[in-house]
Amino acid sequence: MRKTDNLREERGSALVETAFASVFLTLLVVAVFEFGMVFSSYVAVISASRAGASYASMHPSPADPDYNRYADVARNELRAAFLDMREVSILPPETPEGMAPGQQVRVTVTYRLRTFTSGISLPIMGRLGLPDSYTVSWTTAMPIR
Numbered sequence: 001m002r003k004t005d006n007l008r009e010e011r012g013s014a015l016v017e018t019a020f021a022s023v024f025l026t027l028l029v030v031a032v033f034e035f036g037m038v039f040s041s042y043v044a045v046i047s048a049s050r051a052g053a054s055y056a057s058m059h060p061s062p063a064d065p066d067y068n069r070y071a072d073v074a075r076n077e078l079r080a081a082f083l084d085m086r087e088v089s090i091l092p093p094e095t096p097e098g099m100a101p102g103q104q105v106r107v108t109v110t111y112r113l114r115t116f117t118s119g120i121s122l123p124i125m126g127r128l129g130l131p132d133s134y135t136v137s138w139t140t141a142m143p144i145r
Contacts, residue, residue, distance in 0.1 A: 044081030053140040056093040
């Protein structure tokens with residue numbers, strides 16, 4: 001057997017290996033990017049919930065003229081993270097134990113995230129187990145001051 005016969009038998013194998021590897025690497029990059037988007041939204045929602053609860057802890061009474069500003073404070077945190085404000089839900093502050101100083105006030109922020117893969121569906125495999133959207137929600141409780 002000559003050396004040229006070996007080369008003829010292996011011709012194209014590098015191209016096939018590259019094709020298989022590139023599909024795997026592309027899926028890996030997409031998964032990492034998707035996780036990064038979800039994690040970034042998660043951190044922004046936590047920050048907004050904390051900011052809203054902090055403000056609500058200083059103005060817990062609905063009779064207070066600044067009572068409703070907790071939502072503006074939370075929205076400003078979400079805007080700073082460039083989140084789609086149409087997908088944001090901020091629940092009114094809850095004070096289950098009362099409004100005395102030291103009691104808890106809770107603020108819940110929810111965000112529905114649609115990533116760049118939300119519209120992608122493969123012909124046979126579908127969405128590969130990925131949801132169309134992710135719901136990120138966080139509740140922060142702070143003592144009333």
